[in-house]
Amino acid sequence: MSERAAPFYCPYCGEENLEPLAETGAWFCHDCVRSFSLKFLGVGAPQTRKEIPR
Template sequence: MSFSDSGTGQRAVPFYCPYCGDEDLRPHPEPHGAWLCGGCRRVFSVKMAGLSLSDKDLEVSG
């Protein structure tokens, strides 16, 4: 299975502002992939840092 990227790097949109919790979010032109919060006026972006696939992460506690 191969990963296909649309060129935007986006997978999903945020549902709320990570700073104030407001849900009034709008796409912002700069930087690429940024969001503007209508509540606190902060501009932020969400970026995936990577995956952790160590054996410890895969253990299921029971």
Template sequence: MSERAAPYYCPYCGDEDLVPEEGAAVKGEGYPWSCLSCARVFRVKYVGLRSASLSAPSRPTEGNS
């Protein structure tokens, strides 16, 4: 698996004009990406998969329960 997976959208403004931020890589923390639209630099990191054996978190219900 590649260490650099390209994001499709900026998480801040939603624009697609992203370029890799070269020279700022930190092993294990993902590569930074620069949004040319809003001028923010961000990292995207894959954490892992949630276990299927865990039950879904309980959601609050409306009304008095």
């Protein structure tokens, strides 16, 4: 995630007591004592692959 897009809640416990970790882009939750990072994958629905008939 970019610096402009910050999580509002911890994905594990749902609390808002988050702190950014150095320059790694990771976050630390003080309530459940977990570290996590988020990755933006894109906008829109994923493309489905068509099966090859046999």
